[in-house]
Every structure is written in C-alpha cells, then in structure tokens.
Amino acid sequence: MTCPVCGGEKADEMPCPQCGHPQVPEPAAKALAEARSLVAVGALDHSIRLIHSAIKAAPDSPLPHLRLAQAYERKVQGGETALAAAADREFREALRLAPADRDVHLARLGFWVRAGRLAALRAEYRRRREELPFAEECLKILDGLERSAAIPDAMDVATGAASLRARYIFWVAGGLAAIGVVELGVVIHAAINDDNYVMMADMDFFFAVAGMTAASILVLEGFRTRKGGKSA
Numbered sequence: 020m021t022c023p024v025c026g027g028e029k030a031d032e033m034p035c036p037q038c039g040h041p042q043v044p045e046p047a048a049k050a051l052a053e054a055r056s057l058v059a060v061g062a063l064d065h066s067i068r069l070i071h072s073a074i075k076a077a078p079d080s081p082l083p084h085l086r087l088a089q090a091y092e093r094k095v096q097g098g099e100t101a102l103a104a105a106a107d108r109e110f111r112e113a114l115r116l117a118p119a120d121r122d123v124h125l126a127r128l129g130f131w132v133r134a135g136r137l138a139a140l141r142a143e144y145r146r147r148r149e150e151l152p153f154a155e156e157c158l159k160i161l162d163g164l165e166r167s168a169a170i171p172d173a174m175d176v177a178t179g180a181a182s183l184r185a186r187y188i189f190w191v192a193g194g195l196a197a198i199g200v201v202e203l204g205v206v207i208h209a210a211i212n213d214d215n216y217v218m219m220a221d222m223d224f225f226f227a228v229a230g231m232t233a234a235s236i237l238v239l240e241g242f243r244t245r246k247g248g249k250s251a
Contacts, residue, residue: 025052039082047077081117121153
C-alpha cells in the first residue's frame with residue numbers, strides 16, 4: 020500500500036514508516052515527509068524548522084520528537100556540540116510519549132552511549148527484560164557499541180605511547196565505527212524481520228557504510244601519525 024501523504028510504501032495495518040500517517044495527523048505527516056527529504060540533501064536547519072511545525076500540529080505524537088532528536092544528533096556529529104542537550108531532551112520526550120516503542124529505544128542507543136551512559140543503559144535493559152520484548156536486542160547492540168568504543172584502547176596497547184593527535188583520531192574513528200555498527204545492525208534486523216522501522220530507513224545503510232568507511236580511513240591516518248611520531 021502506498022502512503023497518500025508521502026508516497027512511501029507501508030503495510031496496510033501499520034502507519035507509514037516515513038511520515039507516520041495515519042498515526043500522525045496529515046499536516047504533521049506532510050511536514051515530516053518534507054523534512055525527511057531535506058535531511059537527505061543535508062538541509063538540516065530547514066528540516067528542523069519543519070519538524071518543529073510537525074510537533075505543533077501533533078504535540079502528543081512521539082515521532083516528530085524522535086525525528087527532531089535525530090536531526091539534532093546529526094548536527095552534533097557535524098560539530099555543533101551545543102545541541103547535544105537539545106537532542107537529549109527530544110529523545111527523552113519521545114520516550115515519555117512512547118515508553119515501550121522499540122524504534123525510539125533503538126534510536127537513542129548510539130547517542131546515549133556516546134554521552135557516557137553505557138552502564139546505565141545496560142542496567143535498564145537487563146532490569147526490563149520481562150517488560151520490553153526488544154530488551155535483548157538492545158543489549159546486543161550495546162555490546163557491539165562497547166566493543167567499538169574499545170578500539171582506541173586496543174590500539175594504544177598495540178602501538179605504545181602515542182601523540183595527542185593520534186589518540187584523538189582513534190577516538191573519532193571509534194565513534195564513527197560505533198555509529199556504523201548501530202545503523203548496520205538496525206538495517207539487518209529490519210530486513211530480516213520486515214519491521215516497520217520509523218527512522219529514516221533509506222539513509223540508514225548509507226550512514227552505516229559511511230561511518231565504517233570513515234572509521235577505517237581514520238584508523239590508517241592514526242597509525243601513520245603514530246609512526247611519524249616515533250620516527251621523529
């Protein structure tokens with residue numbers, strides 16, 4: 020079935036995974052659909068303005084808040100770290116409105132792990148195993164994120180003392196690898212289970228590949244930097 024608002028494909032019994040219609044009122048759904056297309060071309064500021072209008076049209080829907088959190092998160096990844104608090108606030112609001120929504124839980128994992136909340140998230144999902152059917156899935160993703168975050172430490176052991184610049188490069192590479200792991204895990208799970216994944220699905224695979232490719236390039240650059248430091 021084709022969504023009458025954004026033209027996306029959706030199952031008959033589910034809201035559109037792209038704009039949320041009919042679960043989200045049509046004016047808000049149209050704004051989200053347009054915002055999504057703007058994100059695809061990198062127009063984040065315009066997209067954020069549209070998402071704000073969607074929130075006004077559907078203040079009790081979690082999807083606009085989730086979309087806004089994701090847009091802020093991407094701006095944070097682009098260097099606008101002051102927006103981290105805004106992204107955190109919108110993730111929390113989406114969770115408040117939909118406390119048992121799998122997609123909201125999955126979407127926040129990477130951001131909250133990068134904020135240093137890995138232990139708290141793991142404790143939460145262990146505690147809520149009986150309550151949330153996707154708790155085990157979240158725990159597996161957290162394990163993958165933890166392994167990715169450990170990449171810089173493993174490199175330090177292998178290469179000995181390193182320059183501050185090389186350490187920074189490795190940390191950035193670890194963060195990009197973590198993003199790639201989360202995005203790829205979500206894409207694979209959705210493909211296997213045919214889930215109604217509400218994130219910007221057509222961008223997920225791109226970000227997974229881009230994150231892991233950039234991480235690989237940075238790892239090579241980090242090693243070159245360390246080798247140069249040792250030779251100096």
